[in-house]
Amino acid sequence: RTENFTLRNITDGANDTLIARSPNVNGGNNPITEGFSISMNNVETFGVNASRSGWNETGDPKPHQYFFATQSVSKVSDYRIVIGENIGFGRSTEREIEVGTGTFLTAPSIDTNFKVFNIYTNEEVDFAYFDLNRDGATIRAQSCDPSGNNAPKDPQQPDSVYQAPPQGVFSSVSSITGQCSDLVYVIEDAREFQDTLTYRFELRTLISNNILTTRNPEFGDTLEVFTTKPFSRNDRFQFRMDPENLPSVDSDSAKNALDEILVIPNPYKVSSIMNRKLQGAAGSKTERFILQAYRFLQP
Structure with a gap:
């Protein structure tokens, strides 16, 4: 029976333990480490x-x-x-x-x-x-x-x-x-x-x-x-995280994207004669909406 697994970073000959003997081998959650998480699905029946x-x-x-x-x-x-x-x-x-x-x-x-x-x-x-x-x-x-x-x-x-x-x-x-x-x-x-x-x-x-x-x-x-077969001590699964496999943001594209953002006063009150009227004790009144816009800044 599989008891646990260990995850190590072996980049450039290193042997850094990221997860030590985790018992989560049957779909359990493992902590996020190095920007990713591991999910194991063990087969326990032969x-x-x-x-x-x-x-x-x-x-x-x-x-x-x-x-x-x-x-x-x-x-x-x-x-x-x-x-x-x-x-x-x-x-x-x-x-x-x-x-x-x-x-x-x-x-x-x-x-x-x-x-x-x-x-x-x-x-x-x-x-x-x-x-x-x-x-x-x-x-x-x-x-x-x-x-x-x-x-x-x-x-x-x-x-x-x-x-x-x-x-x-x-x-x-x-x-x-x-x-x-x-x-x-x-x-x-x-x-x-x-x-x-x-x-x-x-x-x-x-x-x-x-x-x-x-x-x-x-x-x-x-x-x-x-x-x-269940995972055994003989099993080794090795994978590499290459730059082309990692998410990234191009700074020039991010700057150009800012030009597409419309900035308006905050708040900006609008109403329309097409809005339905609400009946109240003081008579009718026009329903109003508040739009709020935020400027998104590049991190």
């Missing part, structure tokens, strides 16, 4: 920033949709999955994983056609990988290896028989028997936990009339997932 996340590919058919969830320990980070040209572009790490309550399976270390990167730290990260969408799947076998009348049609070859991709290809399939996707588990340090599982990636295949309408990601495809 989730996927859908407007920034997704595949870079825009062709047709599109890659399968993605699913992203916390596996064990959440971490303030963003991620990128890059699909390579060949199997062997990446390699998974052997890891025992709890796939159900009290049920543990070991994901083997195998060559893959993808790598996983932490965008937030700009590092490649380890991952565990269950390759389910192939022959001999040990989890949801019927859905992961559809055959016969249950097999879906390929969107690029609707008349062909479905064939599972080679081992190591990040993939997914869907048929009348259900949905099946490979599972990717990110392995990294998070808070006080070392070498732990943070998040899980899956693919979500779209299907219509038992014909796949999305495809497995291919070479050149990149998936980026950005999360909504």
